[in-house]
Amino acid sequence: MKRKTVEYGKYGYIFIAPFFLVFLLFQLYPLIYTFYLSFVEYRMKDGKWNTPKFCGFDNYMAMLTKTDFKTGQKVWFNTLPMNSIKNTLIIWIINFIPQILLALLLAAWFTDTVVKLKGQGAFKVLMFLPNIITASSIAVLFYNLFANQGPVTILLRNMHVIPEKYNFMESKTATIGIIAFMQFWMWYGNSMIILIAGILGINPSLYEAAMVDGASGKQQFFSITLPLLRPILEFSLVTSAIGGLQMYDIPSLFNVTNTGIGQPDRVSHTVTMQIREYASSSNPDYGKAAAISVILFIVTLIISLIFFVVTREKQPKQKHAVIR
Amino acid sequence: MAAKPEVGIDASYASKIRAKKIFRTVICVLLCIMSIFPFYIMIVNTTLSSDTIKHGIHLIPGNKLVSNFKGMLERTAGKGTTVWQAMWHSVIIAVPATILQVYFATLTAYGLTVYQFKLRNMAWSFIMAIMMIPAQVSIIGFMNLMIKINLYNTYWPLIIPAIAAPSTVYFMKQYMSSALSVEIIEAARIDGSGEFATFNKIALPLMKPAMATQAIFAFIASWNNLYTPTMMISDNRKYTLPMFITGLKSDSIRTDYGFVYVGLTLTVFPLLVVYFALSKYIIAGVALGGVKE
Numbered sequence: 001m002k003r004k005t006v007e008y009g010k011y012g013y014i015f016i017a018p019f020f021l022v023f024l025l026f027q028l029y030p031l032i033y034t035f036y037l038s039f040v041e042y043r044m045k046d047g048k049w050n051t052p053k054f055c056g057f058d059n060y061m062a063m064l065t066k067t068d069f070k071t072g073q074k075v076w077f078n079t080l081p082m083n084s085i086k087n088t089l090i091i092w093i094i095n096f097i098p099q100i101l102l103a104l105l106l107a108a109w110f111t112d113t114v115v116k117l118k119g120q121g122a123f124k125v126l127m128f129l130p131n132i133i134t135a136s137s138i139a140v141l142f143y144n145l146f147a148n149q150g151p152v153t154i155l156l157r158n159m160h161v162i163p164e165k166y167n168f169m170e171s172k173t174a175t176i177g178i179i180a181f182m183q184f185w186m187w188y189g190n191s192m193i194i195l196i197a198g199i200l201g202i203n204p205s206l207y208e209a210a211m212v213d214g215a216s217g218k219q220q221f222f223s224i225t226l227p228l229l230r231p232i233l234e235f236s237l238v239t240s241a242i243g244g245l246q247m248y249d250i251p252s253l254f255n256v257t258n259t260g261i262g263q264p265d266r267v268s269h270t271v272t273m274q275i276r277e278y279a280s281s282s283n284p285d286y287g288k289a290a291a292i293s294v295i296l297f298i299v300t301l302i303i304s305l306i307f308f309v310v311t312r313e314k315q316p317k318q319k320h321a322v323i324r
Numbered sequence: 325m326a327a328k329p330e331v332g333i334d335a336s337y338a339s340k341i342r343a344k345k346i347f348r349t350v351i352c353v354l355l356c357i358m359s360i361f362p363f364y365i366m367i368v369n370t371t372l373s374s375d376t377i378k379h380g381i382h383l384i385p386g387n388k389l390v391s392n393f394k395g396m397l398e399r400t401a402g403k404g405t406t407v408w409q410a411m412w413h414s415v416i417i418a419v420p421a422t423i424l425q426v427y428f429a430t431l432t433a434y435g436l437t438v439y440q441f442k443l444r445n446m447a448w449s450f451i452m453a454i455m456m457i458p459a460q461v462s463i464i465g466f467m468n469l470m471i472k473i474n475l476y477n478t479y480w481p482l483i484i485p486a487i488a489a490p491s492t493v494y495f496m497k498q499y500m501s502s503a504l505s506v507e508i509i510e511a512a513r514i515d516g517s518g519e520f521a522t523f524n525k526i527a528l529p530l531m532k533p534a535m536a537t538q539a540i541f542a543f544i545a546s547w548n549n550l551y552t553p554t555m556m557i558s559d560n561r562k563y564t565l566p567m568f569i570t571g572l573k574s575d576s577i578r579t580d581y582g583f584v585y586v587g588l589t590l591t592v593f594p595l596l597v598v599y600f601a602l603s604k605y606i607i608a609g610v611a612l613g614g615v616k617e
Contacts, residue, residue: 008439011519015435016447018428023454023488026466026481031457033465106352115344117352125603126356132599132606133363134548136566137591140573141366144584151365155380185358190610197611246460249550253570272460272551279464279555290464297461304456 031297037290044283059291080266081292084274085299087267091176091251092244095183100236102184103191104229108221110192111199113207115217124196128189135186135249142182143254146174172267175255179268182250191236198232199225238307242300248272271296363592369585377581392582399577400568400587404560407590410568417482417553417564418546425486425542426535433496434527438509448497455490460551467555481556482564486546492538495612499534500527537609540602544595565591 038059042052063081065074106127110120117123130138145152146168156162168174202225210220251270255263260277262269269277271292278289369377370392371385400406405413436448459466470476504527512522528535550566557563563571572578572587599606 008519009441012435012439012441012444015439015523016432019432019451019488019493020447022428022484026485027454027457027459027462027488030465030469031462033469034462035465037464037468106355109348109352115341115348117345117348119349119352123352123356124607125600126359127352128603128607128610129359129596129599132544132548133592133595134566134569136548136550136569137588138362140569140584141362141588141592143573144581144588145362145365149378149579149581151369151377151379151381154378158380189359193607193610242456242458246458246551248460249548249566252550253573258575275460275463276551276554279467280558286464286468293461293464297457300456300458300461 034290034293034297037286038294040287040290042287043285055287059287060295062288063291063295080269081271081274081288081295083266084269084271084292085295087176087262088245088247088270091180091183091247091268091270092241094176095180095187096237096240096244099184099188099240100191100233102188103195104233106188106192107195107199108225110196112217124189124193128193130186131190133186136253138182138186139250139253142178146178169255170264172264175264175268179251179254182254183244183247187240191240194236195229195232198229202228234307234310238303241303245296245300245303246272248276252276363596366585366588366592369581370589372582374579374581374583377585388582389586392586395580396577396583396586396590399580399583400571403571403574403576405563405568405571407565407568407587409561410563410565411590411594413479413562414547414565417479418543421483421486421546422539422542424483425489425492426539428487429489429492429538430496430500430528430531430535431523432493433500434504434523436493437497437500437504438506438527451490451493455494459485463552463555470556477557477559477562479562482546482549482552486542489542492542495538496531496534499612500531503530503534537605537612540606541609544598547595 037052039054039056040052041050041055041058043050063079065076066079067073068075109115109117110124144150147153148167148169150168153162153166153168157164157166168178206224206228207220210224215223247270251262251268252260252273255268256273257263259281260273262273275289275293275296278285278292364383365381368382368385371387371389372382373386373388373392376382376386376388397406432451436444436451466481467476470481475481508526508530509522512526517525548566549564550570553564553567554570557567569588569591572584577583577587
């Protein structure tokens with residue numbers, strides 16, 4: 001039977017039109033506009049907006065370099081915006097590695113057919129729980145628990161786990177660690193459920209054959225599960241990296257000054273917090289805010305491209321996406 | 325799944341499996357406790373006085389809930405947005421955003437699945453590609469555009485962009501390829517149904533399960549969003565719930581711990597209720613989004 005779809009073709013355009021119209025107007029145009037602003041001097045000076053004027057790569061140079069006070073020479077990369085990218089990547093890495101390892105371990109346990117765990121449904125529900133709670137609430141909650149007078153701090157002091165005067169909020173390591181922990185705590189359940197679905201999608205006859213050949217549980221995991229899960233692992237790595245680079249809610253409400261600067265000594269100041277600092281301080285500078293946004297875009301793009309190149313060669317039969 | 329090794333189980337093998345099972349269950353129970361514990365402390369602290377909270381972790385509730393509740397409402401009143409107003413604002417943003425997002429994502433997926441047209445594959449690849457672009461990178465341009473067209477400090481910039489949600493389109497298209505057959509649509513055409521009527525009356529009902537799942541995710545994402553509202557709303561009478569939470573760290577309330585915990589609990593509680601009611605669908609939705617063969 002011949003399908004009469006050709007004559008209906010125009011409806012295809014009509015049906016996808018709203019999506020593309022809104023995309024062009026509310027996402028693509030703002031993106032191009034951000035690129036434009038990054039080449040423009042556009043800021044508030046002495047309470048007045050200047051007339052936007054083209055300034056070449058000045059904003060980018062301000063992001064990438066600074067002038068050393070003592071020597072008067074240009075220093076590359078050791079600037080506040082570049083450090084905010086570094087901070088973001090550090091927090092992401094120390095949350096992502098334990099997150100994916102625990103998710104993998106739990107996924108292997110939950111799909112183990114020899115050691116069958118009971119109560120899996122309840123475990124999944126509870127482990128996933130932190131993921132749907134408002135991140136702002138979680139950040140303020142953890143702030144209150146770990147603050148100078150917070151119950152956790154007091155308890156640990158009384159137990160002599162930490163010194164009498166110890167304050168989590170004054171320690172760089174502790175602040176970064178707790179932020180990374182919150183991210184880890186919120187996301188390992190999500191990764192775990194995706195990995196479980198991935199493992200369940202692997203052809204069971206492979207495991208049966210391995211069992212007949214006398215492969216142990218560990219051997220099965222490393223020779224069947226892990227190689228076949230690789231594309232899903234890579235994909236969750238990339239989506240997590242892209243999401244992680246945009247990290248805002250948790251660091252911006254955890255250990256910050258009244259003006260939203262990540263403490264102590266800016267180590268918890270992430271890129272998106274930096275964008276906001278430029279855009280909504282008392283002296284907003286849209287040019288610089290746009291320039292750091294473009295740099296963030298390029299970093300994100302490079303990570304996505306690496307992913308596409310890496311996975312294209314060995315594209316397996318599974319297609320996957322992560323809901324965020 | 326793989327067959328159970330019924331034959332040749334000796335006692336030591338069986339006890340080894342038992343030991344493993346106990347060990348794994350203990351770890352899982354500990355992780356579950358780790359999930360609930362902070363929320364439990366939070367809820368207990370709503371019933372304690374600030375002085376008591378200062379003396380460490382308490383597991384048994386006290387009797388200060390009512391006074392903390394009143395104190396929180398008093399302390400946050402007159403600061404622009406009360407907690408109830410903030411919740412209402414979040415509702416009037418999240419509900420239309422969710423409806424638009426799910427409806428138009430389904431419409432777009434339908435257009436790409438049912439019709440053959442020249443730019444179809446290109447449009448699909450394009451949607452896949454823009455899934456990778458986070459909204460945060462274009463926020464400065466977006467903010468300036470909204471200032472120019474007088475939509476800054478309104479809720480429109482938080483609602484309208486939901487129409488173009490690539491990941492929802494992706495999910496809908498995946499689901500549609502298995503849930504919707506071209507035969508049904510052709511039958512409807514023969515019966516004289518117009519294209520839009522076919523979509524609204526035949527395709528949409530078939531897509532209900534997928535739409536429900538995506539609606540949950542869309543609603544929660546909009547409800548929890550802090551970054552876009554922070555950039556679009558500066559009027560403190562228009563704050564959304566996550567922005568209200570920011571206020572719980574302000575100097576006027578932060579040292580009254582009992583009040584802060586009441587505020588936090590009010591923001592977390594509705595989500596806990598929704599989650600426990602819908603957890604089955606939420607977990608299944610995450611798994612479905614993760615892998616589709």
